[in-house]
Amino acid sequence: MLVVDDIDSLNPDEQKQVLELGGLVGGTDSRLIFTTRFNQSASNDNVIKLDGFNLSDEFPQYIASLRERIDFPDLSPASIGKIHEVSGGSPLFSESVVRLLRWYPINEAITEWKGARGASVRDAALRREIAQLSLEAKRILLAVALLGEGSQVELSELLGYHKELVERCLGELEALFLIATPALASQRRFRVPENTRRLVIDRGADLITDRPRLEREIIAFRKQSxxxxxxxxxxxxxxxQAAALVRIGDIKNALSTIRDARRRTQNHFDLLSYQATLHLKEYPRQPENARKLAREAYMAGCRKDEVFACWFEAEWDVKHFVGALEAAEAALHCKAAGTVDWMVRKSAALASKAGDFAKSHAFDTAIKTMFEASGILHDIIKRTKTDGAADWQEEQSKQHDQIWIWASLDATGLVKARAQLDTLEKFWALQDFRINNLRRLLSVMDGVASSVTRSGNRIRSNQRDLVALIIRKVESLYERRCRLFPADSRHQGVRTKLDQITTKIDSALDSLSEQNRKHITSIL
Known part of the structure; x- marks a missing residue:
C-alpha cells in the first residue's frame, strides 16, 4: 500500500504525472491512495470524498485541543463556524489558519486564505513562526527536520550547543513545530510533523546560511556510532541516542536506552549486539554479559562485523578460548571484514587453547592444536608476502618453540627421538627453516646415541631399523636446508657434530653386534 498525501500541493501538470505513475503501479499487486483537498485531475468515479470534522461537536473539540500547544485568541462559536466553512473541517488546514490568528484578525485570515491550498496556508504560518525564533532555535529546528527525530543529547553533540541552551530552544520550538515522541530511557525525543517537516526543509535557506555544512555534519554524526x-x-x-550518551561518558543511560528499545522491538538482534559492546565499556567491564548477548545476537541472525569483534573480545577477556575460537570461525565463515585480522585471532585462540591442553598434560592434543594455529599463520604469511610477514614469522617461531618443548616431554628413548624428528619435519613443511631447527637435529641424534648406548646387548632388529630411518631423515632435512641456503656458513659446524654423533651411534651398534656374536658363540 502506497499513500501519496496532499497532491493538491503540486501544480496540475505534476498531479497528472503522479496519477500516470499510479496507473502504472496500479497494474501490479500494489495499491495506491492519493489524498487532496482539490480534485483537479482524477475521474470522479475513482474518488471517495471524505468529510472533515462536523461542526456540531467534533470540530469545536479539535479547535480546543489545538490550544494545548498553540497560543491563539479565544474564538466565539461564530468564528469557529467561519473556520469550519473555509476549511471544510480539514484538521491540517484548520490548524494552519489557527496559527495565523496570532498575526491576523480572524476575518482577514479567512478572507486572505479562503480557497487556498493547504500547503500555502501552512507555508504562510511557517514563515511567520520562523521569524519569531532565536537563531539557535532555527538551527535546531532544521537539524531535527533533517535528522527525522532526535533527543536533547544528540542535538547537543551535533550542534555543539550546551545542554541548557538546547533545552531552552526545544521549549521554544515545542509550542510551534515539534511533537514529542516516546522517550527512550527517560530521554525525551522530538520530531517535526511530516507536513511541516517538508516545508521546514524547503525553507532551510531562511533558517541558516550554511545548510550544506549542517548536512555534512549530520552525515558524519550518523556514522559516529x-x-x-x-x-x-x-x-x-x-x-x-545511546552512542551520543556513550560519547559523553553516560554508559548507564546508554544501557537504559538500549534495554528500553529492546522491549519495544522484541529484542532486535542489532540492539542485543550493541548492548553487548556497552557492557565492555562499563567500569568495571562486564565480559560475561557481553559474550552472552553477542552470542544471542549472532544466533538471532546478526552478521555485522561489530558482533563478531565484541564476541571475540568478551570471550578472550574471560579466557574462554574455545568461545573466542568459535567467534573467530563464525566471523571467517560469514566473511566479516578484515579476513587476515580474523585469521590472526583464530590462530591466537588456537594457541591459547593448546596451552590449556598442555596444563592438563594432554601434550599430544596440545601439539596438534598448536600446529593448527601455526598453519593459519603460515597461510597469513603467504597472503601478506613481504608486508608484515616478518611479524607473523616471529609469532610462528614462538609457537614452534613451544611445540618443541612439549614434544620433548611426553616420551623417552627412540620413541622420543622419532616424535622430535616428526615435529621438525612439520616445521620444515611450514617453511620454518631457522638454524635453531637445524641444530635441533643434533638433539634428536644425541637422543638416539644415548638410547643405543643404554641398550646394552638388548637392541632388537626393529630398533636398529628405526635408528637407520631416523638417521636417513636427519640427513634429508640437513641436505634440504643446505640446498635452500647454500651460503650459510653455519652448516659446517652442524655437519661436523652430526658426523661425530653418527660415528658414535655406528660404533655402539657395531659393539652391540660383536657382543651378540660372542653371546651366541658361548651358548653354542
Missing part, C-alpha cells in the same frame, strides 16, 4: 546501518528505524534511533 561506528556501526553498520540497520533497516529498522526504531533500532537506528535508539543506537544513535
Amino acid at each position: 561506528g556501526r553498520s546501518l540497520t533497516k529498522d528505524k526504531r533500532v537506528a534511533l535508539a543506537i544513535s
Whole structure:
C-alpha cells in the first residue's frame, strides 16, 4: 500500500504525472491512495470524498485541543463556524489558519486564505513562526527536520550547543513545530510533523546560511556510532541516542536506552549486539554479559562485523578460548571484514587453547592444536608476502618453540627421538627453516646415541631399523636446508657434530653386534 498525501500541493501538470505513475503501479499487486483537498485531475468515479470534522461537536473539540500547544485568541462559536466553512473541517488546514490568528484578525485570515491550498496556508504560518525564533532555535529546528527525530543529547553533540541552551530552544520550538515522541530511557525525543517537516526543509535557506555544512555534519554524526546501518528505524534511533550518551561518558543511560528499545522491538538482534559492546565499556567491564548477548545476537541472525569483534573480545577477556575460537570461525565463515585480522585471532585462540591442553598434560592434543594455529599463520604469511610477514614469522617461531618443548616431554628413548624428528619435519613443511631447527637435529641424534648406548646387548632388529630411518631423515632435512641456503656458513659446524654423533651411534651398534656374536658363540 502506497499513500501519496496532499497532491493538491503540486501544480496540475505534476498531479497528472503522479496519477500516470499510479496507473502504472496500479497494474501490479500494489495499491495506491492519493489524498487532496482539490480534485483537479482524477475521474470522479475513482474518488471517495471524505468529510472533515462536523461542526456540531467534533470540530469545536479539535479547535480546543489545538490550544494545548498553540497560543491563539479565544474564538466565539461564530468564528469557529467561519473556520469550519473555509476549511471544510480539514484538521491540517484548520490548524494552519489557527496559527495565523496570532498575526491576523480572524476575518482577514479567512478572507486572505479562503480557497487556498493547504500547503500555502501552512507555508504562510511557517514563515511567520520562523521569524519569531532565536537563531539557535532555527538551527535546531532544521537539524531535527533533517535528522527525522532526535533527543536533547544528540542535538547537543551535533550542534555543539550546551545542554541548557538546547533545552531552552526545544521549549521554544515545542509550542510551534515539534511533537514529542516516546522517550527512550527517560530521554525525551522530538520530531517535526511530516507536513511541516517538508516545508521546514524547503525553507532551510531562511533558517541558516550554511545548510550544506549542517548536512555534512549530520552525515558524519550518523556514522559516529561506528556501526553498520540497520533497516529498522526504531533500532537506528535508539543506537544513535545511546552512542551520543556513550560519547559523553553516560554508559548507564546508554544501557537504559538500549534495554528500553529492546522491549519495544522484541529484542532486535542489532540492539542485543550493541548492548553487548556497552557492557565492555562499563567500569568495571562486564565480559560475561557481553559474550552472552553477542552470542544471542549472532544466533538471532546478526552478521555485522561489530558482533563478531565484541564476541571475540568478551570471550578472550574471560579466557574462554574455545568461545573466542568459535567467534573467530563464525566471523571467517560469514566473511566479516578484515579476513587476515580474523585469521590472526583464530590462530591466537588456537594457541591459547593448546596451552590449556598442555596444563592438563594432554601434550599430544596440545601439539596438534598448536600446529593448527601455526598453519593459519603460515597461510597469513603467504597472503601478506613481504608486508608484515616478518611479524607473523616471529609469532610462528614462538609457537614452534613451544611445540618443541612439549614434544620433548611426553616420551623417552627412540620413541622420543622419532616424535622430535616428526615435529621438525612439520616445521620444515611450514617453511620454518631457522638454524635453531637445524641444530635441533643434533638433539634428536644425541637422543638416539644415548638410547643405543643404554641398550646394552638388548637392541632388537626393529630398533636398529628405526635408528637407520631416523638417521636417513636427519640427513634429508640437513641436505634440504643446505640446498635452500647454500651460503650459510653455519652448516659446517652442524655437519661436523652430526658426523661425530653418527660415528658414535655406528660404533655402539657395531659393539652391540660383536657382543651378540660372542653371546651366541658361548651358548653354542
